[in-house]
Amino acid sequence: MRQPLVVANWKMNMTSPEASAYCQSLRGLLPDEATRAEVVVCPPFTAIETVRAGFAGSYLRVGAQNFYPASKGAYTGEVSIAMLKALDCSYVIVGHSERRLHFGETAETIGNKVKVAVEHGITPILCVGETMSERSLGLTEKVIGQQLLTCLKHLRPAELEKVVIAYEPLWAIGTGKSATAEDAAQLAKYIREKLYRLMNGNTDAMRVLYGGSVTPNNIADFARADGVDGALVGGASLDPGKFAAIVRAFEVK
Ligand code: PEP
Numbered sequence: 609m610r611q612p613l614v615v616a617n618w619k620m621n622m623t624s625p626e627a628s629a630y631c632q633s634l635r636g637l638l639p640d641e642a643t644r645a646e647v648v649v650c651p652p653f654t655a656i657e658t659v660r661a662g663f664a665g666s667y668l669r670v671g672a673q674n675f676y677p678a679s680k681g682a683y684t685g686e687v688s689i690a691m692l693k694a695l696d697c698s699y700v701i702v703g704h705s706e707r708r709l710h711f712g713e714t715a716e717t718i719g720n721k722v723k724v725a726v727e728h729g730i731t732p733i734l735c736v737g738e739t740m741s742e743r744s745l746g747l748t749e750k751v752i753g754q755q756l757l758t759c760l761k762h763l764r765p766a767e768l769e770k771v772v773i774a775y776e777p778l779w780a781i782g783t784g785k786s787a788t789a790e791d792a793a794q795l796a797k798y799i800r801e802k803l804y805r806l807m808n809g810n811t812d813a814m815r816v817l818y819g820g821s822v823t824p825n826n827i828a829d830f831a832r833a834d835g836v837d838g839a840l841v842g843g844a845s846l847d848p849g850k851f852a853a854i855v856r857a858f859e860v861k
Contacts (some may be wrong), residue, residue: 610813613772613815614647614851615649615671615841616650616846627662631668633848634848634851637849638852640666642667646838648668649845650672656672656697669698673700673701674704675700697730700730700732702718702721702735704735715754715759719759734774735819735840736774736799738779752799760803765810768803769807772816772817773815773816777820780821785821787820789829789832792836818830818833819841822844823844824854831857
């Protein structure tokens, strides 16, 4: 049975002191032991150490939102995977639509990042999703299928099992308009089918998350959806009370 995974993507929010207060608050709102879901918070780089320290001694984990896939060198302003590992990051978000849109990340770059993360023992959370116009044209599965194949092409079957896939329809991110739980279940099924051959049939262990305007009000439906193993949460994760409520929804699945 797959352990649910609930991931907070803080995006470019929270100073280090704000992150410290958040961690204290979240720890007070969640049980001391993981009852069901694995919980990961991905702050900006500048607050990773604060969150690591704030979660010390608990089951709560810290992750990152991005990295640059070279080992070291003249890449001003960038952060390597080894730097994240040294800060105990266990997960890293890769291929988020905001990185594709604002920073021109291509499938090639994303595929490279996925490979480098896996090689360094950090689990990549690969985001895939369609735009509203692609959806209207009935291209959702085609688009997601292509994203999966291009971004995962460097991985061997055993490495593929280590990747988490987040289905994040672009029209649902930060819009307040989420997909339905049925959509999420259908896409989770499609993602496993698409990767079945590449993974030699071992898709059972692979976790597929839903992301896009998840809130405490709609999470119960996603938590019940077939094949949906958790959530990637943006806006609602900035409030520890809302994020804790989202985590707790997975206790009853
Ligand atoms: C995200 O940033 O991955 C996301 C899903 O954002 P939101 O929850 O705000 O839609």
